[in-house]
Amino acid sequence: MITGEKVSAFPLNTLSEIVQELDEACEQQVRTMSDQLKAVIASDSEAILNLSEHNIAAQERYQEREQQFVEELKNLLPDSSRENEQIHLNELRKKYPEYEAMISEWQEKLADNIIIMQRHQHQLVQLLDFALTHNAALMRSIYDSRTDKNVQYQQNGEKKSVASGLAINREG
Numbered sequence: 001m002i003t004g005e006k007v008s009a010f011p012l013n014t015l016s017e018i019v020q021e022l023d024e025a026c027e028q029q030v031r032t033m034s035d036q037l038k039a040v041i042a043s044d045s046e047a048i049l050n051l052s053e054h055n056i057a058a059q060e061r062y063q064e065r066e067q068q069f070v071e072e073l074k075n076l077l078p079d080s081s082r083e084n085e086q087i088h089l090n091e092l093r094k095k096y097p098e099y100e101a102m103i104s105e106w107q108e109k110l111a112d113n114i115i116i117m118q119r120h121q122h123q124l125v126q127l128l129d130f131a132l133t134h135n136a137a138l139m140r141s142i143y144d145s146r147t148d149k150n151v152q153y154q155q156n157g158e159k160k161s162v163a164s165g166l167a168i169n170r171e172g
Contacts, residue, residue, distance in 0.1 A: 026113040
């Protein structure tokens, strides 16, 4: 968790609270993605669906906090509030040098959170891709298997193998 001073004269109080909320939103999203990984490994489709909905909600919450963070930065740095100009925490350090250590802590924590979220997202995508590929291969092997149970007789009386799933009563 990120800590910050809670003093009424503290000029960065709102930003501190938003950074805390961003951190909490990130932790929630990471927990949800970890649970999604476990659900995919367990092949629990109902849990995957529920957790996907939770993940979407967590992403929306994170994006809202992120937008609040940018807006508060713009309020604190009015000279940099032009639409096409990016705002950085380094500018905030220059304006409030007495809070440089705290701002650096925020910057590190936010950067770490992004790396952690990207890593979890990558793991989830890789696992889902693996599952998709292997399920497709399994389905192919099931439908390509030939046994005595999946044969049919042609009109001339010869046996003909039929791919599993296609061995229905057909007239040849």
